[in-house]
Amino acid sequence: MPTTTxxxxxxxxxxxxxxxxDVLELILDxxxxxDVFARVSLVGIEILKVDVRIVVASVDxxxxxxxxxxxxxxxxxxxxxxxxxxxxxxxxxxxxKRKVREAAESVGDTVRKAVGGRxxxxxxxxxxxxxxxxxxxKRRAPARGGTSRRRPVEA
Amino acid sequence: xxxxxxxxxxxxxxxxxxPTGVGGVGSPAAPLRTIEQGRVAAVVSEAPxxxxxxxxxxxxxxxxxxxxxxxxxxxxMRFGTVAPDEETVRGQLTAGEADHLAALEHLSDGVxxxxxxxxxxxxxxxxxxxxxxxxxxxxxxxxxxxxxANLRLGEAVAAALESRAAEAGRGLLSELTPRARAxxxxxxxxxxxxxxxxxxDRGDSDDFRSAAEQFAETHSERVELRLAGxxxxxxxxxxxxxxxxxxxx
Numbered sequence: 334m335p336t337t338t339x340x341x342x343x344x345x346x347x348x349x350x351x352x353x354x355d356v357l358e359l360i361l362d363x364x365x366x367x368d369v370f371a372r373v374s375l376v377g378i379e380i381l382k383v384d385v386r387i388v389v390a391s392v393d394x395x396x397x398x399x400x401x402x403x404x405x406x407x408x409x410x411x412x413x414x415x416x417x418x419x420x421x422x423x424x425x426x427x428x429x430k431r432k433v434r435e436a437a438e439s440v441g442d443t444v445r446k447a448v449g450g451r452x453x454x455x456x457x458x459x460x461x462x463x464x465x466x467x468x469x470x471k472r473r474a475p476a477r478g479g480t481s482r483r484r485p486v487e488a
Numbered sequence: 489x490x491x492x493x494x495x496x497x498x499x500x501x502x503x504x505x506x507p508t509g510v511g512g513v514g515s516p517a518a519p520l521r522t523i524e525q526g527r528v529a530a531v532v533s534e535a536p537x538x539x540x541x542x543x544x545x546x547x548x549x550x551x552x553x554x555x556x557x558x559x560x561x562x563x564x565m566r567f568g569t570v571a572p573d574e575e576t577v578r579g580q581l582t583a584g585e586a587d588h589l590a591a592l593e594h595l596s597d598g599v600x601x602x603x604x605x606x607x608x609x610x611x612x613x614x615x616x617x618x619x620x621x622x623x624x625x626x627x628x629x630x631x632x633x634x635x636x637a638n639l640r641l642g643e644a645v646a647a648a649l650e651s652r653a654a655e656a657g658r659g660l661l662s663e664l665t666p667r668a669r670a671x672x673x674x675x676x677x678x679x680x681x682x683x684x685x686x687x688x689d690r691g692d693s694d695d696f697r698s699a700a701e702q703f704a705e706t707h708s709e710r711v712e713l714r715l716a717g718x719x720x721x722x723x724x725x726x727x728x729x730x731x732x733x734x735x736x737x
Contacts, residue, residue, distance in 0.1 A: 352716075353543065355714055359685070359722040360722065363675070364565050364726070367584070369576055369579070370570060395642025402622075402626050
């Protein structure tokens with residue numbers, strides 16, 4: 334049963350062998366080369382090598398890092414709570430939340446201005462665009478579980 | 489022979505049986521065969537017209553080489569190697585027989601493990617805690633917020649993450665090198681601070697991987713590792729383009 338044997342072996346192997354992406358540059362740029370054999374043109378192959386997960390040195394990346402750092406800093410200064418506690422969630426909901434929130438909003442403002450974004454209502458920098466757009470409406474009529482948790486802080 | 493030539497996958501020892509259930513490049517997959525000459529053989533198929541580096545073809549190439557290397561030593565060809573005709577392949581095998589045999593001998597029971605190291609992404613806290621310069625930049629960015637300040641901060645953070653990862657990568661290299669028969673640096677990969685292939689004994693590859701994983705765990709705040717292997721020995725078959733360092737011997 335060739336097919337079965339094959340897939341069995343493949344299942345045992347590839348998590349170890351890595352994904353195709355992980356070995357792509359080896360398949361394309363390593364391996365034996367023999368002069369009398371030609372090699373097909375691989376024009377355009379670079380596209381395959383781009384990996385969105387990888388940090389690319391760019392303005393966008395820098396601003397993203399800066400934003401994350403500024404946020405971290407705020408959590409740091411927001412009272413007696415330690416950073417890990419803030420990140421673990423429980424403490425963050427009560428202690429120093431207001432301060433964090435206010436500061437986060439001002440930074441959100443700054444960052445958005447800095448990157449030439451919209452001038453609308455400030456928001457936590459880590460919320461995605463969709464949420465930002467919905468924000469003003471939610472303010473007036475908080476309905477969803479996710480945001481209602483934050484209500485008292487804003488009030 | 490067709491006009492498109494002969495696609496060459498690998499050189500192996502003569503009289504080895506090809507793995508079953510595997511096809512070659514092209515769609516439908518070209519049937520595989522060997523061209524034997526003396527004590528060596530080339531694993532080939534007809535080259536499909538307009539061969540390019542399609543995902544399907546790359547996988548076919550890689551899968552066949554994985555299967556071959558499971559069964560014995562193999563000299564993998566670089567993807568996309570096409571000989572004009574069978575005669576050319578025979579001529580090359582004859583001319584290169586001694587070299588091929590020596591290389592096969594050298595690689596017997598060897599597998600390649602490739603490790604790529606990337607900057608750890610979730611380590612901002614520890615980075616800021618460790619780096620006074622970054623804290624100063626961040627304080628400036630908060631005091632006088634603006635595009636410039638944020639850019640300076642972000643750039644410094646990116647550089648610091650990269651340099652910490654590179655340092656960890658050097659540590660990894662010196663820890664793993666004694667466990668390998670040879671080491672070869674891989675092609676540059678964007679964002680990757682270290683791309684290194686290790687030639688290890690097949691029987692040791694699990695231990696080798698464990699050692700790398702252990703290292704990754706210990707240094708998770710500095711570096712993120714991606715391991716691939718056991719692989720066919722792509723990086724250890726050709727002096728061209730690689731800096732192979734034989735270890736120990």
